[in-house]
Amino acid sequence: MESMGEVLRSMNNPALRMRSRDLEHELLNHPLVLRLRAEHPELEESRMRLHLSRLYQYVEEARNCANCPGLERCPNDFQGHYSKLTVESAGGSPDLYERKTACALQVAKDSQERIRKRITSFYVDERALSEGYDEIEIMGKDPRRAQAVGRILRYIEDSKENGLSSRGLYLYGSFGTGKTFLMCYLLHELAIAGYSGVIVYMPDFVEDLKMMMMDGQKLKETVDTLKNCDLLIFDDIGAENLNPWARDHVLGAILNYRMNRKPTFYTSNYTLERLEQHLSFTSKDGEEGHKGQRLMNRISPYVDVVQLVGENQRGYPS
Template structure:
Protein backbone atom coordinates (compact mmCIF):
# COMPACT_ATOMS: atom_id res chain seq x y z
CA UNK A 1 0.00 0.00 0.00
CA UNK A 2 1.35 3.42 -0.98
CA UNK A 3 1.71 6.41 1.30
CA UNK A 4 -1.15 8.87 1.32
CA UNK A 5 1.13 11.46 -0.30
CA UNK A 6 1.78 9.13 -3.25
CA UNK A 7 -1.92 8.42 -3.54
CA UNK A 8 -2.71 12.16 -3.63
CA UNK A 9 -0.15 12.76 -6.41
CA UNK A 10 -1.90 10.19 -8.59
CA UNK A 11 -5.31 11.82 -8.26
CA UNK A 12 -6.62 13.95 -11.16
CA UNK A 13 -6.99 17.71 -10.58
CA UNK A 14 -10.32 19.41 -10.06
CA UNK A 15 -13.54 17.60 -9.30
CA UNK A 16 -11.93 14.23 -9.92
CA UNK A 17 -9.86 14.67 -6.80
CA UNK A 18 -12.95 15.05 -4.64
CA UNK A 19 -14.37 11.86 -6.11
CA UNK A 20 -11.15 9.99 -5.35
CA UNK A 21 -11.09 11.37 -1.81
CA UNK A 22 -14.67 10.24 -1.27
CA UNK A 23 -13.76 6.78 -2.59
CA UNK A 24 -10.76 6.52 -0.27
CA UNK A 25 -12.88 7.72 2.63
CA UNK A 26 -15.48 5.05 1.90
CA UNK A 27 -12.83 2.33 1.69
CA UNK A 28 -11.33 3.36 5.03
CA UNK A 29 -14.72 3.53 6.74
CA UNK A 30 -15.46 0.02 5.48
CA UNK A 31 -12.13 -1.39 6.63
CA UNK A 32 -12.57 -3.87 9.53
CA UNK A 33 -9.82 -2.17 11.54
CA UNK A 34 -11.53 1.21 11.31
CA UNK A 35 -14.90 -0.34 12.09
CA UNK A 36 -13.44 -1.99 15.17
CA UNK A 37 -11.78 1.25 16.28
CA UNK A 38 -14.99 3.25 15.86
CA UNK A 39 -16.93 0.62 17.80
CA UNK A 40 -14.60 1.33 20.75
CA UNK A 41 -14.97 5.09 20.21
CA UNK A 42 -18.54 5.82 19.10
CA UNK A 43 -17.92 9.51 19.61
CA UNK A 44 -15.95 9.53 16.34
CA UNK A 45 -17.99 10.69 13.35
CA UNK A 46 -17.14 10.75 9.64
CA UNK A 47 -15.94 14.34 9.89
CA UNK A 48 -13.38 13.38 12.53
CA UNK A 49 -12.14 10.57 10.27
CA UNK A 50 -11.87 12.93 7.31
CA UNK A 51 -9.92 15.54 9.29
CA UNK A 52 -7.49 12.83 10.37
CA UNK A 53 -7.46 10.96 7.07
CA UNK A 54 -3.66 10.70 6.95
CA UNK A 55 -3.48 9.16 10.45
CA UNK A 56 -6.24 6.66 9.74
CA UNK A 57 -4.72 5.74 6.36
CA UNK A 58 -1.30 5.17 7.95
CA UNK A 59 -2.89 3.07 10.69
CA UNK A 60 -4.67 0.80 8.23
CA UNK A 61 -1.64 0.55 5.93
CA UNK A 62 0.84 -0.44 8.63
CA UNK A 63 -1.53 -2.82 10.38
CA UNK A 64 -2.02 -4.49 6.98
CA UNK A 65 1.76 -4.83 6.59
CA UNK A 66 2.03 -6.40 10.03
CA UNK A 67 -0.71 -8.91 9.25
CA UNK A 68 1.46 -10.20 6.38
CA UNK A 69 4.80 -9.55 8.07
CA UNK A 70 7.76 -10.45 5.81
CA UNK A 71 10.17 -10.43 8.78
CA UNK A 72 11.80 -7.67 10.80
CA UNK A 73 14.70 -7.37 8.32
CA UNK A 74 12.26 -6.56 5.47
CA UNK A 75 9.76 -4.48 7.44
CA UNK A 76 7.90 -2.22 4.96
CA UNK A 77 6.65 0.24 7.61
CA UNK A 78 8.07 3.74 7.89
CA UNK A 79 9.98 2.89 11.07
CA UNK A 80 11.44 -0.61 11.09
CA UNK A 81 9.76 -2.84 13.63
CA UNK A 82 7.07 -0.28 14.54
CA UNK A 83 3.43 0.18 13.59
CA UNK A 84 0.94 3.02 13.99
CA UNK A 85 -1.49 2.95 16.91
CA UNK A 86 -4.51 5.27 17.08
CA UNK A 87 -5.76 6.82 20.31
CA UNK A 88 -8.86 8.90 20.84
CA UNK A 89 -9.96 11.26 23.60
CA UNK A 90 -12.49 14.04 24.06
CA UNK A 91 -11.30 17.41 25.37
CA UNK A 92 -13.79 20.16 26.14
CA UNK A 93 -16.35 18.47 23.94
CA UNK A 94 -13.95 18.16 21.00
CA UNK A 95 -12.86 14.74 19.73
CA UNK A 96 -9.10 14.44 19.28
CA UNK A 97 -7.41 11.62 17.35
CA UNK A 98 -3.71 10.89 18.02
CA UNK A 99 -1.26 8.43 16.55
CA UNK A 100 1.92 6.93 17.95
CA UNK A 101 4.48 4.32 16.93
CA UNK A 102 4.57 1.06 18.88
CA UNK A 103 7.27 -1.64 18.64
CA UNK A 104 6.10 -4.95 17.21
CA UNK A 105 6.56 -8.30 18.91
CA UNK A 106 9.35 -9.32 16.51
CA UNK A 107 11.36 -6.18 17.26
CA UNK A 108 10.87 -6.64 21.01
CA UNK A 109 12.01 -10.26 20.73
CA UNK A 110 15.11 -9.24 18.76
CA UNK A 111 16.00 -6.54 21.28
CA UNK A 112 15.53 -9.02 24.13
CA UNK A 113 17.81 -11.54 22.42
CA UNK A 114 20.44 -8.86 21.79
CA UNK A 115 20.25 -7.83 25.43
CA UNK A 116 20.73 -11.47 26.48
CA UNK A 117 23.76 -11.80 24.22
CA UNK A 118 25.41 -8.77 25.81
CA UNK A 119 25.07 -10.39 29.25
CA UNK A 120 26.85 -13.62 28.31
CA UNK A 121 30.52 -13.79 27.27
CA UNK A 122 32.34 -16.82 25.95
CA UNK A 123 36.03 -17.56 25.69
CA UNK A 124 36.85 -20.16 23.02
CA UNK A 125 33.35 -21.70 23.19
CA UNK A 126 31.29 -22.00 20.00
CA UNK A 127 28.80 -19.10 19.98
CA UNK A 128 26.20 -21.26 18.23
CA UNK A 129 26.15 -23.54 21.27
CA UNK A 130 25.58 -20.54 23.50
CA UNK A 131 22.60 -19.15 21.61
CA UNK A 132 20.95 -22.14 19.92
CA UNK A 133 17.87 -21.64 22.06
CA UNK A 134 16.52 -25.18 22.23
CA UNK A 135 13.23 -25.49 24.04
CA UNK A 136 13.01 -27.26 27.38
CA UNK A 137 11.20 -30.15 25.68
CA UNK A 138 13.98 -30.51 23.11
CA UNK A 139 16.62 -30.67 25.83
CA UNK A 140 14.66 -33.15 27.90
CA UNK A 141 13.89 -35.46 24.98
CA UNK A 142 17.22 -35.39 23.12
CA UNK A 143 18.67 -38.20 25.23
CA UNK A 144 16.54 -40.02 27.85
CA UNK A 145 19.71 -41.24 29.60
CA UNK A 146 20.60 -37.74 30.76
CA UNK A 147 17.09 -36.91 31.97
CA UNK A 148 18.08 -36.84 35.65
CA UNK A 149 20.87 -34.33 34.95
CA UNK A 150 18.55 -32.17 32.84
CA UNK A 151 15.93 -32.24 35.59
CA UNK A 152 18.49 -31.07 38.13
CA UNK A 153 19.59 -28.27 35.81
CA UNK A 154 16.00 -27.10 35.29
CA UNK A 155 15.48 -27.12 39.05
CA UNK A 156 18.64 -25.04 39.55
CA UNK A 157 17.52 -22.49 36.95
CA UNK A 158 14.06 -22.23 38.51
CA UNK A 159 15.45 -21.76 42.03
CA UNK A 160 17.88 -19.07 40.85
CA UNK A 161 15.13 -17.17 39.05
CA UNK A 162 12.95 -17.28 42.15
CA UNK A 163 15.56 -16.70 44.88
CA UNK A 164 18.56 -15.11 43.19
CA UNK A 165 22.15 -16.32 42.97
CA UNK A 166 22.87 -19.55 44.82
CA UNK A 167 25.95 -20.15 46.94
CA UNK A 168 26.73 -23.41 45.17
CA UNK A 169 27.23 -24.08 41.48
CA UNK A 170 27.03 -27.36 39.56
CA UNK A 171 29.81 -29.76 38.61
CA UNK A 172 28.69 -31.64 35.50
CA UNK A 173 30.76 -34.78 35.02
CA UNK A 174 30.38 -37.45 32.37
CA UNK A 175 31.87 -39.09 29.32
CA UNK A 176 32.79 -37.27 26.10
CA UNK A 177 29.95 -35.79 24.06
CA UNK A 178 27.06 -36.18 26.48
CA UNK A 179 26.07 -32.51 26.16
CA UNK A 180 27.60 -31.03 29.33
CA UNK A 181 28.78 -27.86 27.59
CA UNK A 182 25.45 -27.32 25.89
CA UNK A 183 23.57 -27.73 29.16
CA UNK A 184 25.75 -25.03 30.72
CA UNK A 185 25.19 -22.75 27.70
CA UNK A 186 21.45 -23.31 28.02
CA UNK A 187 21.61 -22.36 31.71
CA UNK A 188 23.54 -19.15 30.98
CA UNK A 189 21.08 -18.19 28.25
CA UNK A 190 18.04 -18.84 30.44
CA UNK A 191 19.42 -16.95 33.43
CA UNK A 192 20.51 -14.06 31.21
CA UNK A 193 16.79 -13.59 30.54
CA UNK A 194 16.47 -12.93 34.27
CA UNK A 195 19.18 -10.25 34.05
CA UNK A 196 22.19 -12.27 35.23
CA UNK A 197 25.57 -11.97 33.54
CA UNK A 198 27.62 -15.02 32.63
CA UNK A 199 30.98 -16.15 31.29
CA UNK A 200 31.91 -19.58 29.92
CA UNK A 201 35.57 -20.49 29.42
CA UNK A 202 36.95 -23.46 27.49
CA UNK A 203 39.85 -24.33 29.77
CA UNK A 204 42.40 -26.01 27.42
CA UNK A 205 42.57 -23.01 25.08
CA UNK A 206 42.16 -20.46 27.85
CA UNK A 207 45.22 -21.74 29.71
CA UNK A 208 47.35 -21.66 26.57
CA UNK A 209 46.18 -18.11 25.84
CA UNK A 210 47.05 -17.04 29.38
CA UNK A 211 50.59 -18.31 28.91
CA UNK A 212 50.86 -16.22 25.74
CA UNK A 213 49.67 -13.13 27.64
CA UNK A 214 52.44 -13.13 30.24
CA UNK A 215 53.86 -9.93 28.75
CA UNK A 216 50.40 -8.26 28.83
CA UNK A 217 49.62 -7.93 32.55
CA UNK A 218 46.80 -5.42 32.01
CA UNK A 219 44.97 -7.81 29.69
CA UNK A 220 45.37 -10.66 32.19
CA UNK A 221 44.10 -8.43 34.98
CA UNK A 222 41.01 -7.42 32.97
CA UNK A 223 40.25 -11.05 32.16
CA UNK A 224 40.61 -12.15 35.78
CA UNK A 225 38.42 -9.28 37.01
CA UNK A 226 35.72 -10.17 34.51
CA UNK A 227 35.69 -13.76 35.75
CA UNK A 228 35.68 -12.70 39.37
CA UNK A 229 32.75 -10.32 39.01
CA UNK A 230 30.40 -12.08 36.57
CA UNK A 231 27.28 -13.53 38.19
CA UNK A 232 27.75 -16.99 36.68
CA UNK A 233 31.12 -18.45 35.71
CA UNK A 234 31.54 -21.75 33.86
CA UNK A 235 34.90 -23.50 33.51
CA UNK A 236 34.27 -25.84 30.58
CA UNK A 237 36.25 -29.09 30.24
CA UNK A 238 38.27 -28.45 33.36
CA UNK A 239 40.99 -31.04 33.89
CA UNK A 240 41.82 -31.22 30.17
CA UNK A 241 44.16 -28.21 30.26
CA UNK A 242 47.96 -28.40 30.29
CA UNK A 243 48.37 -26.87 33.73
CA UNK A 244 51.29 -24.91 35.12
CA UNK A 245 51.83 -23.59 38.67
CA UNK A 246 51.23 -19.95 37.74
CA UNK A 247 47.82 -20.60 36.14
CA UNK A 248 46.79 -22.87 39.00
CA UNK A 249 47.95 -20.72 41.91
CA UNK A 250 47.74 -17.14 40.65
CA UNK A 251 44.89 -17.21 38.11
CA UNK A 252 42.57 -20.03 39.11
CA UNK A 253 43.36 -19.56 42.79
CA UNK A 254 42.64 -15.83 42.66
CA UNK A 255 39.34 -16.24 40.81
CA UNK A 256 38.06 -19.08 42.98
CA UNK A 257 39.17 -17.48 46.23
CA UNK A 258 37.16 -14.37 45.39
CA UNK A 259 34.03 -16.17 44.18
CA UNK A 260 33.58 -18.70 46.99
CA UNK A 261 30.75 -17.61 49.31
CA UNK A 262 29.98 -14.76 46.87
CA UNK A 263 28.91 -16.11 43.48
CA UNK A 264 28.42 -19.62 42.06
CA UNK A 265 30.99 -21.24 39.80
CA UNK A 266 30.16 -24.12 37.45
CA UNK A 267 32.26 -26.79 35.81
CA UNK A 268 32.05 -29.42 33.11
CA UNK A 269 34.58 -32.25 33.16
CA UNK A 270 35.35 -35.80 32.14
CA UNK A 271 37.00 -36.24 35.56
CA UNK A 272 35.29 -36.72 38.90
CA UNK A 273 36.38 -34.49 41.79
CA UNK A 274 39.02 -36.93 43.08
CA UNK A 275 40.66 -37.17 39.65
CA UNK A 276 40.51 -33.38 39.30
CA UNK A 277 42.41 -33.02 42.59
CA UNK A 278 45.13 -35.31 41.26
CA UNK A 279 45.25 -33.19 38.10
CA UNK A 280 45.74 -30.00 40.12
CA UNK A 281 48.39 -31.68 42.28
CA UNK A 282 50.81 -32.29 39.44
CA UNK A 283 52.44 -29.91 36.97
CA UNK A 284 55.18 -30.56 34.43
CA UNK A 285 57.31 -27.86 36.06
CA UNK A 286 57.09 -28.69 39.77
CA UNK A 287 55.94 -32.30 39.75
CA UNK A 288 53.69 -33.61 42.50
CA UNK A 289 52.40 -30.94 44.91
CA UNK A 290 49.47 -32.56 46.69
CA UNK A 291 48.95 -29.68 49.11
CA UNK A 292 48.53 -27.19 46.26
CA UNK A 293 46.03 -29.43 44.50
CA UNK A 294 44.09 -29.72 47.74
CA UNK A 295 44.16 -25.95 48.18
CA UNK A 296 42.44 -25.46 44.82
CA UNK A 297 39.93 -28.21 45.52
CA UNK A 298 39.05 -26.61 48.87
CA UNK A 299 37.73 -23.73 46.74
CA UNK A 300 35.78 -26.05 44.42
CA UNK A 301 34.47 -29.14 46.23
CA UNK A 302 32.42 -27.43 49.00
CA UNK A 303 30.85 -25.01 46.53
CA UNK A 304 29.43 -27.37 43.91
CA UNK A 305 26.84 -30.08 43.60
CA UNK A 306 28.16 -32.93 41.47
CA UNK A 307 25.75 -33.99 38.71
CA UNK A 308 26.54 -37.03 36.58
CA UNK A 309 25.53 -36.55 32.94
CA UNK A 310 24.81 -39.89 31.31
CA UNK A 311 24.07 -40.33 27.63
CA UNK A 312 25.44 -41.14 24.21
CA UNK A 313 28.29 -39.33 22.47
CA UNK A 314 26.56 -36.71 20.29
CA UNK A 315 29.66 -35.23 18.68
CA UNK A 316 29.88 -35.57 14.94
CA UNK A 317 26.14 -36.09 14.51
Protein backbone atom coordinates in the same frame (compact mmCIF):
# COMPACT_ATOMS: atom_id res chain seq x y z
CA MET B 1 -4.66 1.58 -1.93
CA GLU B 2 -2.53 4.33 -3.47
CA SER B 3 0.10 6.27 -1.60
CA MET B 4 -1.54 9.21 0.17
CA GLY B 5 1.43 11.34 -0.81
CA GLU B 6 0.93 10.54 -4.48
CA VAL B 7 -2.73 11.54 -4.30
CA LEU B 8 -2.02 14.84 -2.56
CA ARG B 9 0.70 15.75 -5.05
CA SER B 10 -1.73 15.34 -7.92
CA MET B 11 -4.55 17.51 -6.55
CA ASN B 12 -4.33 19.93 -9.52
CA ASN B 13 -5.70 17.24 -11.82
CA PRO B 14 -9.58 17.21 -11.69
CA ALA B 15 -9.79 13.46 -12.30
CA LEU B 16 -7.32 12.77 -9.58
CA ARG B 17 -9.10 15.15 -7.21
CA MET B 18 -12.13 12.94 -7.65
CA ARG B 19 -9.94 9.88 -7.06
CA SER B 20 -8.65 11.47 -3.86
CA ARG B 21 -12.25 11.92 -2.66
CA ASP B 22 -12.93 8.26 -3.43
CA LEU B 23 -9.80 7.29 -1.55
CA GLU B 24 -10.84 9.42 1.41
CA HIS B 25 -14.29 7.82 1.41
CA GLU B 26 -12.75 4.35 1.17
CA LEU B 27 -10.38 5.12 4.03
CA LEU B 28 -13.03 6.57 6.35
CA ASN B 29 -15.20 3.52 5.77
CA HIS B 30 -12.49 0.94 6.23
CA PRO B 31 -13.50 -1.57 8.96
CA LEU B 32 -10.57 -0.58 11.17
CA VAL B 33 -11.44 3.10 10.94
CA LEU B 34 -15.14 2.44 11.49
CA ARG B 35 -14.25 0.48 14.62
CA LEU B 36 -12.08 3.36 15.83
CA ARG B 37 -14.93 5.81 15.24
CA ALA B 38 -17.37 3.53 17.08
CA GLU B 39 -15.03 3.27 20.07
CA HIS B 40 -14.51 7.05 20.16
CA PRO B 41 -17.74 8.82 19.15
CA GLU B 42 -16.39 11.94 20.82
CA LEU B 43 -13.86 12.34 18.00
CA GLU B 44 -15.32 14.65 15.37
CA GLU B 45 -15.14 13.64 11.72
CA SER B 46 -13.30 16.86 10.93
CA ARG B 47 -10.43 15.68 13.14
CA MET B 48 -10.44 12.34 11.33
CA ARG B 49 -10.21 14.10 7.97
CA LEU B 50 -7.36 16.23 9.29
CA HIS B 51 -5.35 13.07 10.00
CA LEU B 52 -5.98 11.08 6.82
CA SER B 53 -2.27 10.29 6.49
CA ARG B 54 -2.26 8.71 9.96
CA LEU B 55 -5.36 6.70 9.13
CA TYR B 56 -3.76 5.57 5.90
CA GLN B 57 -0.59 4.48 7.68
CA TYR B 58 -2.66 2.69 10.30
CA VAL B 59 -4.66 0.72 7.72
CA GLU B 60 -1.66 -0.11 5.52
CA GLU B 61 0.49 -1.35 8.37
CA ALA B 62 -2.37 -3.40 9.78
CA ARG B 63 -2.67 -5.04 6.35
CA ASN B 64 1.07 -5.71 6.27
CA CYS B 65 0.93 -7.29 9.73
CA ALA B 66 -2.01 -9.48 8.74
CA ASN B 67 0.17 -10.85 5.93
CA CYS B 68 3.41 -10.76 7.91
CA PRO B 69 6.38 -11.94 5.81
CA GLY B 70 8.61 -12.22 8.89
CA LEU B 71 10.56 -9.72 10.91
CA GLU B 72 13.52 -9.47 8.52
CA ARG B 73 11.24 -8.61 5.57
CA CYS B 74 8.82 -6.36 7.46
CA PRO B 75 7.55 -3.71 4.97
CA ASN B 76 6.40 -1.22 7.63
CA ASP B 77 8.19 2.11 7.91
CA PHE B 78 9.73 1.15 11.25
CA GLN B 79 10.70 -2.51 11.00
CA GLY B 80 9.03 -4.70 13.60
CA HIS B 81 6.58 -1.97 14.59
CA TYR B 82 3.09 -0.97 13.57
CA SER B 83 1.04 2.24 13.87
CA LYS B 84 -1.29 2.33 16.84
CA LEU B 85 -3.89 5.11 17.02
CA THR B 86 -5.18 6.55 20.26
CA VAL B 87 -7.62 9.31 21.05
CA GLU B 88 -6.50 11.76 23.69
CA SER B 89 -7.72 15.10 24.91
CA ALA B 90 -5.61 18.10 23.91
CA GLY B 91 -6.72 21.52 25.11
CA GLY B 92 -10.07 20.10 26.08
CA SER B 93 -10.77 18.60 22.62
CA PRO B 94 -10.23 14.94 21.62
CA ASP B 95 -7.68 14.36 18.90
CA LEU B 96 -6.03 11.47 17.10
CA TYR B 97 -2.46 10.42 17.95
CA GLU B 98 -0.18 7.84 16.38
CA ARG B 99 2.42 5.74 18.20
CA LYS B 100 4.76 3.11 16.81
CA THR B 101 4.27 -0.14 18.72
CA ALA B 102 6.52 -3.21 18.66
CA CYS B 103 4.87 -6.32 17.23
CA ALA B 104 5.03 -9.71 18.95
CA LEU B 105 7.99 -10.82 16.81
CA GLN B 106 9.95 -7.67 17.68
CA VAL B 107 9.11 -8.02 21.37
CA ALA B 108 10.38 -11.62 21.31
CA LYS B 109 13.57 -10.58 19.50
CA ASP B 110 14.21 -7.73 21.95
CA SER B 111 13.67 -10.11 24.85
CA GLN B 112 16.16 -12.61 23.44
CA GLU B 113 18.72 -9.86 22.89
CA ARG B 114 18.35 -8.69 26.48
CA ILE B 115 18.86 -12.25 27.66
CA ARG B 116 21.86 -12.73 25.37
CA LYS B 117 23.50 -9.55 26.65
CA ARG B 118 23.52 -11.04 30.14
CA ILE B 119 25.70 -13.90 28.91
CA THR B 120 29.41 -13.58 28.08
CA SER B 121 31.27 -16.35 26.31
CA PHE B 122 35.00 -16.86 26.21
CA TYR B 123 35.97 -19.28 23.41
CA VAL B 124 32.74 -21.33 23.60
CA ASP B 125 30.95 -22.04 20.32
CA GLU B 126 28.23 -19.38 20.07
CA ARG B 127 25.82 -21.91 18.57
CA ALA B 128 25.58 -23.58 21.96
CA LEU B 129 24.18 -20.31 23.33
CA SER B 130 21.99 -19.16 20.45
CA GLU B 131 20.33 -22.15 18.78
CA GLY B 132 17.59 -22.52 21.37
CA TYR B 133 16.69 -25.37 23.64
CA ASP B 134 14.10 -28.11 23.36
CA GLU B 135 13.36 -29.35 26.88
CA ILE B 136 11.76 -32.56 25.57
CA GLU B 137 14.92 -33.32 23.62
CA ILE B 138 17.08 -32.45 26.64
CA MET B 139 15.17 -34.94 28.78
CA GLY B 140 14.52 -37.63 26.20
CA LYS B 141 17.58 -37.75 23.97
CA ASP B 142 19.28 -40.37 26.13
CA PRO B 143 17.39 -41.87 29.12
CA ARG B 144 20.69 -42.46 30.92
CA ARG B 145 21.10 -38.69 31.23
CA ALA B 146 17.81 -38.29 33.10
CA GLN B 147 19.27 -38.15 36.61
CA ALA B 148 21.84 -35.49 35.73
CA VAL B 149 19.36 -33.48 33.69
CA GLY B 150 16.86 -33.64 36.53
CA ARG B 151 19.47 -32.28 38.93
CA ILE B 152 20.22 -29.33 36.64
CA LEU B 153 16.50 -28.58 36.20
CA ARG B 154 16.05 -28.59 39.98
CA TYR B 155 18.95 -26.17 40.35
CA ILE B 156 17.33 -23.82 37.84
CA GLU B 157 13.94 -23.96 39.56
CA ASP B 158 15.45 -23.51 43.03
CA SER B 159 17.40 -20.47 41.83
CA LYS B 160 14.31 -18.92 40.26
CA GLU B 161 12.25 -19.48 43.40
CA ASN B 162 14.81 -18.79 46.13
CA GLY B 163 17.63 -16.84 44.49
CA LEU B 164 21.14 -18.02 43.69
CA SER B 165 22.95 -20.29 46.08
CA SER B 166 26.66 -19.84 46.64
CA ARG B 167 27.07 -23.51 45.62
CA GLY B 168 27.53 -24.53 42.01
CA LEU B 169 27.59 -27.86 40.18
CA TYR B 170 30.47 -30.04 39.02
CA LEU B 171 29.23 -31.91 35.95
CA TYR B 172 31.55 -34.65 34.79
CA GLY B 173 31.35 -37.46 32.28
CA SER B 174 32.89 -38.83 29.12
CA PHE B 175 33.34 -37.01 25.82
CA GLY B 176 30.32 -35.86 23.87
CA THR B 177 27.59 -36.55 26.42
CA GLY B 178 26.30 -32.97 26.37
CA LYS B 179 27.94 -31.37 29.41
CA THR B 180 28.59 -28.01 27.73
CA PHE B 181 25.13 -27.95 26.18
CA LEU B 182 23.44 -28.54 29.54
CA MET B 183 25.47 -25.84 31.23
CA CYS B 184 24.60 -23.41 28.43
CA TYR B 185 20.96 -24.32 29.01
CA LEU B 186 21.33 -23.54 32.72
CA LEU B 187 23.00 -20.24 31.86
CA HIS B 188 20.26 -19.33 29.38
CA GLU B 189 17.40 -20.15 31.76
CA LEU B 190 18.89 -18.15 34.60
CA ALA B 191 19.66 -15.26 32.25
CA ILE B 192 15.92 -15.17 31.55
CA ALA B 193 15.48 -14.78 35.31
CA GLY B 194 17.81 -11.76 35.20
CA TYR B 195 21.17 -13.24 36.22
CA SER B 196 24.42 -12.48 34.42
CA GLY B 197 26.65 -15.35 33.43
CA VAL B 198 30.02 -16.19 31.89
CA ILE B 199 31.12 -19.44 30.31
CA VAL B 200 34.84 -20.04 29.71
CA TYR B 201 36.36 -22.81 27.61
CA MET B 202 39.39 -23.59 29.74
CA PRO B 203 41.97 -24.89 27.20
CA ASP B 204 41.72 -21.74 25.06
CA PHE B 205 41.40 -19.45 28.07
CA VAL B 206 44.65 -20.66 29.62
CA GLU B 207 46.46 -20.28 26.30
CA ASP B 208 45.12 -16.75 25.89
CA LEU B 209 46.25 -15.82 29.39
CA LYS B 210 49.85 -16.05 28.18
CA MET B 211 49.20 -13.16 25.80
CA MET B 212 47.21 -11.25 28.42
CA MET B 213 50.30 -11.14 30.60
CA MET B 214 51.53 -8.40 28.25
CA ASP B 215 48.28 -6.41 28.56
CA GLY B 216 47.61 -5.70 32.21
CA GLN B 217 44.40 -3.76 31.58
CA LYS B 218 42.81 -6.52 29.51
CA LEU B 219 43.84 -9.10 32.09
CA LYS B 220 42.33 -7.09 34.94
CA GLU B 221 39.07 -6.55 33.05
CA THR B 222 38.81 -10.25 32.21
CA VAL B 223 39.52 -11.41 35.75
CA ASP B 224 37.08 -8.85 37.19
CA THR B 225 34.37 -10.08 34.81
CA LEU B 226 34.89 -13.66 35.95
CA LYS B 227 34.97 -12.65 39.60
CA ASN B 228 31.82 -10.57 39.58
CA CYS B 229 29.34 -12.30 37.23
CA ASP B 230 26.41 -14.01 38.93
CA LEU B 231 27.18 -17.42 37.42
CA LEU B 232 30.58 -18.60 36.20
CA ILE B 233 31.12 -21.81 34.23
CA PHE B 234 34.56 -23.26 33.62
CA ASP B 235 33.96 -25.56 30.66
CA ASP B 236 36.21 -28.60 30.13
CA ILE B 237 38.41 -27.95 33.14
CA GLY B 238 41.20 -30.50 33.20
CA ALA B 239 41.84 -30.31 29.45
CA GLU B 240 44.03 -27.19 29.69
CA ASN B 241 47.83 -27.11 29.76
CA LEU B 242 48.40 -25.30 33.05
CA ASN B 243 51.29 -23.14 34.04
CA PRO B 244 51.91 -22.06 37.65
CA TRP B 245 50.94 -18.41 37.04
CA ALA B 246 47.59 -19.25 35.42
CA ARG B 247 46.79 -21.77 38.14
CA ASP B 248 47.91 -19.89 41.25
CA HIS B 249 47.50 -16.22 40.37
CA VAL B 250 44.56 -16.21 37.96
CA LEU B 251 42.37 -19.26 38.53
CA GLY B 252 43.17 -19.29 42.25
CA ALA B 253 42.36 -15.58 42.64
CA ILE B 254 39.03 -15.94 40.83
CA LEU B 255 37.93 -18.93 42.89
CA ASN B 256 39.15 -17.38 46.13
CA TYR B 257 36.97 -14.34 45.47
CA ARG B 258 33.87 -16.30 44.48
CA MET B 259 33.77 -18.96 47.18
CA ASN B 260 30.94 -18.38 49.65
CA ARG B 261 29.80 -15.47 47.45
CA LYS B 262 28.72 -16.63 43.99
CA PRO B 263 28.21 -20.06 42.42
CA THR B 264 30.85 -21.50 40.11
CA PHE B 265 30.13 -24.41 37.78
CA TYR B 266 32.39 -26.84 36.00
CA THR B 267 32.28 -29.39 33.22
CA SER B 268 35.03 -31.97 33.03
CA ASN B 269 35.95 -35.42 31.82
CA TYR B 270 37.61 -35.92 35.22
CA THR B 271 36.29 -36.87 38.61
CA LEU B 272 37.25 -34.45 41.38
CA GLU B 273 40.04 -36.81 42.45
CA ARG B 274 41.56 -36.91 38.97
CA LEU B 275 41.11 -33.16 38.62
CA GLU B 276 43.22 -32.64 41.74
CA GLN B 277 45.98 -34.70 40.17
CA HIS B 278 45.77 -32.58 37.03
CA LEU B 279 45.89 -29.31 38.95
CA SER B 280 48.91 -30.53 40.93
CA PHE B 281 51.03 -30.73 37.78
CA THR B 282 52.27 -27.86 35.58
CA SER B 283 54.49 -27.91 32.53
CA LYS B 284 57.05 -25.71 34.30
CA ASP B 285 57.26 -26.97 37.87
CA GLY B 286 56.07 -30.55 37.53
CA GLU B 287 54.27 -32.17 40.44
CA GLU B 288 53.14 -29.81 43.24
CA GLY B 289 50.56 -31.71 45.23
CA HIS B 290 50.01 -29.03 47.85
CA LYS B 291 49.16 -26.42 45.21
CA GLY B 292 46.69 -28.72 43.50
CA GLN B 293 45.11 -29.43 46.89
CA ARG B 294 44.97 -25.71 47.70
CA LEU B 295 43.00 -25.03 44.50
CA MET B 296 40.71 -28.01 45.09
CA ASN B 297 39.87 -26.55 48.50
CA ARG B 298 38.31 -23.68 46.55
CA ILE B 299 36.36 -26.04 44.28
CA SER B 300 35.11 -29.24 45.89
CA PRO B 301 33.48 -27.78 49.06
CA TYR B 302 31.40 -25.39 46.92
CA VAL B 303 29.89 -27.73 44.34
CA ASP B 304 27.46 -30.60 44.16
CA VAL B 305 28.90 -33.35 41.99
CA VAL B 306 26.75 -34.59 39.11
CA GLN B 307 27.81 -37.44 36.84
CA LEU B 308 26.51 -37.35 33.27
CA VAL B 309 26.41 -40.69 31.53
CA GLY B 310 25.17 -41.40 28.03
CA GLU B 311 26.13 -41.92 24.43
CA ASN B 312 28.69 -39.79 22.66
CA GLN B 313 26.56 -37.37 20.61
CA ARG B 314 29.46 -36.14 18.50
CA GLY B 315 29.76 -39.28 16.42
CA TYR B 316 33.24 -40.40 17.41
CA PRO B 317 34.50 -42.79 20.10
CA SER B 318 35.11 -41.56 23.65
